[in-house]
Amino acid sequence: MEASMNRDAWEGLSAQEKEERLSGMVNHFPTGMKYEGLETFERFGQRIETGVFSYEEQRFVFVPGDRVTLGWDRWQNGMNEETSADLLETVSEYGVEDVDSFLMSQMSPVREVHIAPMLVECSSHSLGWIEVTEAEAMAQENAYFAEELEKFKLSDLNQYELHQEFRLVRQGEAVQIFWFNEDLTLEYLIKEEEKAGFGLLTEDEWEYLYGGGCRTLFPWGDSFDYTMKLKHFGSLEEVEGIVDEAAETDPSLLEKDDRPYDLVLPNFFGVQFAGDPYNYELTLDPSDNGTMILKGGDGGAMICGGMGPLVGFLPAAAVYYRDGNAGELEWEDMFDDMNYRRVIRLTDWVNIIRLITPISGAWAH
Structure with missing residues (x-):
């Protein structure tokens, strides 16, 4: 790895130099990736000024x-x-x-x-659970979903889960619905992310x-x-x-x-x-x-x-x-x-x- 690519060299660049490099890299990323600007992060005695990107409402950072x-x-x-x-x-x-x-x-x-x-x-995703709309959940024809959803809406619960079937999460007045992704395999996940231009850590x-x-x-x-x-x-x-x-x-x-x-x-x-x-x-x-x-x-x-x-x-x-x-x-x-x-x-x-x-x-x- 060349010295110019490492953390020390990056920290030695001015904000303008970082902006020039990061904004110009967007065209080499998956379509839809946007450069949002520089932010500084500091915690546990370590600090970095780096670029923040967005892609389909998710944040990415340059490391x-x-x-x-x-x-x-x-x-x-x-x-x-x-x-x-x-x-x-x-x-x-x-x-x-x-x-x-x-x-x-x-x-x-x-x-x-x-x-x-x-x-x-920046954030991780649940592997086993996929967020769906109420209509998409109803289309699954689960024997318990409609009844449990109605009970949940009338309850004071913040979350309810039927093991490896569906999960309900209260978000203010709305209810998020997650369906268990029982058919997912690791091989499929890796291939699909590669097609989209991404890898896994x-x-x-x-x-x-x-x-x-x-x-x-x-x-x-x-x-x-x-x-x-x-x-x-x-x-x-x-x-x-x-x-x-x-x-x-x-x-x-x-x-x-x-x-x-x-x-x-x-x-x-x-x-x-x-x-x-x-x-x-x-x-x-x-x-x-x-x-x-x-x-x-x-x-x-x-x-x-x-x-x-x-x-x-x-x-x-x-x-x-x-x-x-x-x-x-x-x-x-x-x-x-x-x-x-x-x-x-x-x-x-x-x-x-x-x-x-x-x-x-x-x-x-």
């Missing part, structure tokens, strides 16, 4: 390439006392005595990789997008952040502060809980993740495009096992977590809770840039 070390086998700075005590107490209940060995067994191996520059979708790319090449356990460091608000737990500060059941209904506590879940906020690349251990994100093995590797979750196994926020959220929060049990699951068992995102690898990016702008400065290598 420069880099040479990075991925995977985890040792601490960078080490845990603080609170995290260390919490982790040891939690795993020791399950017979784990060596905390470091336990963590290393949960992570992808350490390796050095080249990450190509890419245009990556590899595990290497996912880990780079999530951690930016960090060498710590989490994107923000080696210690857990007990100020976060997490799915399934809420605000951890409030959980720690509740001393009796009566306090759970205290309105003052609920008022503080309006903020979004921390792990779903855009990161330093402008990319958002599910932040939910019950969900997986589909990635492909870099050495075998037809083999999938699941990231960002464990199907909720550790939360269901009663391991609490720290260990329960390792699959969603630890950068290099890899679910060792995923290989035992069948495709049909996983894609109910699986997401994916689209990517365009800009492996010929330098050649494209040379077509649209004069070569100078950092690009003349």
Whole structure:
């Protein structure tokens, strides 16, 4: 990978130089892709000014390439006392005595990789569920749908799901309807996205997008952040502060809980993740495009096992977590809770840039 394509070189360009290059690249992307302008993203001590694109109401960001070390086998700075005590107490209940060995067994191996520059979708899509209109849902002739939809409209529920059949989600006065995509296969998904001009992320790319090449356990460091608000737990500060059941209904506590879940906020690349251990994100093995590797979750196994926020959220929060049990699951068992995102690898990016702008400065290598 040429030096002019990497993250350091990109950060050295002026805003005008970035605008010129990004706006000129649109014609080389799938029809309908639009350049929206520059935005700056900053989080966990990393920052980038980059381009935002739109395609069929979905946002994409330009992510420069880099040479990075991925995977985890040792601490960078080490845990603080609170995290260390919490982790040891939690795993020791399950017979784990060596905390470091336990963590290393949960992570992808350490390796050095080249990450190509890419245009990556900011949000992921549900793989198993397709949004449909009410008319399209009625046409499925499901024996339960019409009755359950009417019940849902009259209820106070925010969401209702009939397992692997349909899902109803309240959006203000409207109801979103999702139908389970039972006939989908991985091979079909890859081929259809390739036809449209997109690829699916590899595990290497996912880990780079999530951690930016960090060498710590989490994107923000080696210690857990007990100020976060997490799915399934809420605000951890409030959980720690509740001393009796009566306090759970205290309105003052609920008022503080309006903020979004921390792990779903855009990161330093402008990319958002599910932040939910019950969900997986589909990635492909870099050495075998037809083999999938699941990231960002464990199907909720550790939360269901009663391991609490720290260990329960390792699959969603630890950068290099890899679910060792995923290989035992069948495709049909996983894609109910699986997401994916689209990517365009800009492996010929330098050649494209040379077509649209004069070569100078950092690009003349």
